[in-house]
Amino acid sequence: MTDQPAITVDGHAIPLLGFGTWMLEPDDARRMVAEALRIGYRHIDTAWLYRNEAAVGDGIRDAVQAGHVRREDVWLTTKVWVDHFQRDALLRQTRESVANLGFTPDLLLLHWPKAEPSFEETLGALNEAQAEGLTRAIGVSNFPSAEFRQAQALSPARLITNQVEYHPYLKLSKLKAAARELGSSITAWSPLAQGKIADEETLIQIGRIHGKTPGQVTLRWLIQQDVVAIPRTAKVSRAEENFDIFDFILTPEEMDRIHALATPDGRIGDWIDPAFQWDQEWG
Numbered sequence: 001m002t003d004q005p006a007i008t009v010d011g012h013a014i015p016l017l018g019f020g021t022w023m024l025e026p027d028d029a030r031r032m033v034a035e036a037l038r039i040g041y042r043h044i045d046t047a048w049l050y051r052n053e054a055a056v057g058d059g060i061r062d063a064v065q066a067g068h069v070r071r072e073d074v075w076l077t078t079k080v081w082v083d084h085f086q087r088d089a090l091l092r093q094t095r096e097s098v099a100n101l102g103f104t105p106d107l108l109l110l111h112w113p114k115a116e117p118s119f120e121e122t123l124g125a126l127n128e129a130q131a132e133g134l135t136r137a138i139g140v141s142n143f144p145s146a147e148f149r150q151a152q153a154l155s156p157a158r159l160i161t162n163q164v165e166y167h168p169y170l171k172l173s174k175l176k177a178a179a180r181e182l183g184s185s186i187t188a189w190s191p192l193a194q195g196k197i198a199d200e201e202t203l204i205q206i207g208r209i210h211g212k213t214p215g216q217v218t219l220r221w222l223i224q225q226d227v228v229a230i231p232r233t234a235k236v237s238r239a240e241e242n243f244d245i246f247d248f249i250l251t252p253e254e255m256d257r258i259h260a261l262a263t264p265d266g267r268i269g270d271w272i273d274p275a276f277q278w279d280q281e282w283g
């Protein structure tokens with residue numbers, strides 16, 4: 001599908017670097033998706049909730065028409081919002097997402113875990129969506145380890161990724177181990193900690209050694225762990241910067257220095273259902 005570094009899960013090659021579109025208004029989403037594909041990105045992340053699926057689809061079509069890419073070379077992910085987790089609603093939203101995008105997504109994720117309806121119902125419906133050809137693969141997002149394991153136990157099809165917040169300020173040992181055990185993968189959202197990495201002295205220092213920015217060092221740190229990273233930007237120059245991470249390698253010592261930036265309160269976006277708890281990584 002692509003000659004870029006990818007992680008292969010259950011026969012699907014997911015490009016390790018993707019482009020995120022949360023908060024991008026439709027005009028920016030269309031423009032930036034087309035630019036990202038021109039630059040060389042081959043993985044685009046959206047969600048029904050972002051209200052930009054149609055613009056993302058248009059951006060992909062613009063890039064195809066301009067001859068920058070073929071549809072089959074782009075990995076496209078979208079997500080089912082939590083209000084649509086009952087069987088019929090899930091299938092309805094998925095058809096709507098396919099219509100919005102104008103493409104069958106490669107990957108459909110449950111956006112956040114939810115206690116009601118039951119995991120049985122939601123995972124059953126997600127599998128139905130895949131069996132109906134509404135998506136090529138399925139997965140989850142924001143599932144702690146215990147719920148990730150439960151979801152996989154209820155899903156005949158492999159859940160090929162768990163998309164969660166991950167950046168240098170968070171520790172994710174337990175979830176990475178769970179993903180390995182389950183034969184799945186981790187995708188990092190807010191991989192740049194929403195821009196906070198830019199002023200981080202450790203990342204600036206490591207960047208100086210390699211002639212790279214803190215953002216590039218951070219994205220390299222993620223993909224060197226075989227974690228998929230989906231940075232977002234509304235600026236073409238930043239999209240170019242974030243893509244320029246395939247010509248240097250962080251040493252094991254540099255990787256460890258970045259891991260050491262994690263703190264117990266490093267989480268930025270916490271909208272987890274109170275029925276669930278994040279993995280306890282500290283103490």
Ligand SMILES: NC(=O)c1ccc[n+]([C@@H]2O[C@H](COP(=O)([O-])OP(=O)(O)OC[C@H]3O[C@@H](n4cnc5c(N)ncnc54)[C@H](OP(=O)(O)O)[C@@H]3O)[C@@H](O)[C@H]2O)c1
Pocket residue numbers: 019020021022023045046111141142163164188189190191192193194195196198213215216230231232233234235238241242269
């Ligand atoms: N599954 C989920 O629940 C979930 C939740 C959140 C996000 N996501 C996905 O993950 C994607 C990425 O996460 P995110 O958008 O929260 O945050 P992010 O990618 O960590 O950070 C984006 C912010 O960082 C800035 N930025 C971009 N490149 C930079 C660089 N090289 N140096 C410094 N700053 C930089 C951007 O500003 P400019 O635009 O000004 O460049 C933007 O404000 C989302 O777009 C979405 O697709 C998923």
